[in-house]
Amino acid sequence: MASAHPDLVCQDLTKDFDAFRAVDHVSFEVPQGSFFSILGPSGCGKTTLLRMIAGFQSPTGGDLRIKGKSMIGVPPNRRPVSMVFQHLALFPTMNIGDNVGFGLRQRGLAKAEIKTRVGEVLERVGLPGVSARRVDQLSGGQKQRVAIARCMVLEPDLLLLDEPLGALDLKLREHMKVELKSLQAAFNTTFVYITHDQSEALVMSDNIAVMNKGRFEQIGPPHAVYHAPDTPFVAGFVGEANKINATITAINGQMMTLATAGAEVKVQRAGADLAIGQDVQVFLRPEAIELLAADPGDALNVCRGVVDTVLFNGANSSVTIRDDRGGLLKVALPQTGSFASLRKGDTVFTRWQPDQARCYPATKG
Template sequence: MTTHTPDLSCVDLVKDFDSFRAVDHVSFEVPQGSFFSILGPSGCGKTTLLRMIAGFQSPTSGDLRIKGRSMIGVPPNKRPVSMVFQHLALFPTMNIGDNVGFGLRQRGVAKPEITRRVEDILARVGLPGVAQRRVDQLSGGQKQRVAIARCMVLEPDVLLLDEPLGALDLKLREHMKIELKALQAEFNTTFVYITHDQSEALVMSDNIAVMNHGRFEQVGPPQEVYHDPQTAFVAGFVGEANKIAATVAAVNGPNLTLRTEAGTELKATAPASGLQSGQRAQVFLRPEAIGLSMTPGDAGEDNVSQGTVTAVLFNGANSSVTVEDASGHALSVALPQTGGFADLRRGSTVYTRWHPDKARLYAAEG
């Protein structure tokens, strides 16, 4: 059977700063030609991890391999990686062609070859004929593509991207998500992308690693991470979620009965939760998993609750509706504009409902 060496692999990687552990025994592999995102909040260790891959910092222990070759002790300029920074770091005194060809000049490549390769890479990123322009003559999106071209002209095995969309406005950021994914597919180069923005990771990635306190809590495709979060942190960090505190009242195989602090009974189907009767639990529900109606529906239906609308926020294709029940607990509901709720107002009486298998259950922290 043929096996393929991953472009990047980290084995039990640790990084300590005195008594603080920034990266805590992280292991993962990134296959050739894939888009791998490391997603997590500020301070979780993701940038430290990226800097170790680039060679700007040395691991305390563990191994880091590119194309099967250990990079421990290999300086940054000798590694087959390039890096796009958040603020791009283009040279304002150089024209676009000189910016893109800078790394080739540092490697001693002949001038005619530099010219040819620069023109070729600019065409591949959709910027033909701009080599003589100044940096300040380009838009934000064009500058992003120049920064990528400057890296890709060096033909790296792995391209590292450290929150490169963070400085862009919202509309351009949405556009660049599509462009980045298209560029990655065009070059078939392995991208390792650092972000705290879940929407960036979900849209662009083949696989996402969700990082928290120096560790990977879950690694998997975007759909799996979103729909089947393995920990309470992942459920709360990736996507929007309602969180309900409850206690397990009964367990019947995969079917659980829970009671909230206000005494409301909930039904949930959670085959692998491991929760036991009497245990405190956290129940997570996606806003789009909750239905809304003006009538109570069938008698005996699970997880139906009467409430009062306290807010209706128009978001374009959807509205975000906040419903508060008699106990004062609020649920956020994602409501399509085509759902027939045009007259829904603050103060309206409604009924929320959700199927038991839509909940994700975890043991309560502490």
């Protein structure tokens, strides 16, 4: 069970490269024994942040503490941290046992102790008896576990993972998400995980920090980040979302009336910074939209439309509906039920509830 005491604290951490600010006053805490993911697009600063935690780069400003001790000026080899890279960096000329025990040999431990600890950690990652095998004799998933074993045998306070699943094929990536979460729980070690893949972060994390242009836009558990995004960027980046441009025409308590292109919709108010006459953006998840065969009459947020595309996607189909105003709505449709055989050109009605949408002040661009 995760402790309330943080293993990692970053306070106003900043990194400048000449005139470019890669990390901009980032502050956060990671509790002991938790799985913390930093999610963001390429170039947002997440790898730079991880490299500062590891000690490979020095911050321009701010503080970074591990187990309550400041790491500013402490070299990488003196930090209680291990790191797994995307390409794993296993030594092809060494067998598995020598790969895993490399760090222990660097520390000068006796051969007998190294052998014992290597055997124990390989068993814990589900690879008993493979010490004598070569790296090229292992599958991609087994190599991942060897890379983690090589780090965990050093008993670090933090394990940093820089997009370690990026080089794997889709099926193996899906499998390794579950494996990594299980290994983190088994070792009860704090994981700080860097990824641009939202599904990885949502499946594995206790908390996710969504990063954009050097800043954290939201930190929270996966359910909150997905269902209650704080900003338009988070709403658009984490999961799929329909974006509807609108203007607020009335506010009645927690309910707002919005004018869209040729129609009126109702949305639950989620922020105090919204006012009548203001241009807004509404974000609506595809799975929040219901399909109906007929107009229900007086229901809220109902619109007639025609099926534009149907894309089969395994358990679901992604259906695009072109409404009477020419707008497009993407709908997630299960493969069972009355609409399982939906085809291009079919007429349907869409409906969604006011509390299913998120509304934000409109932003340029």
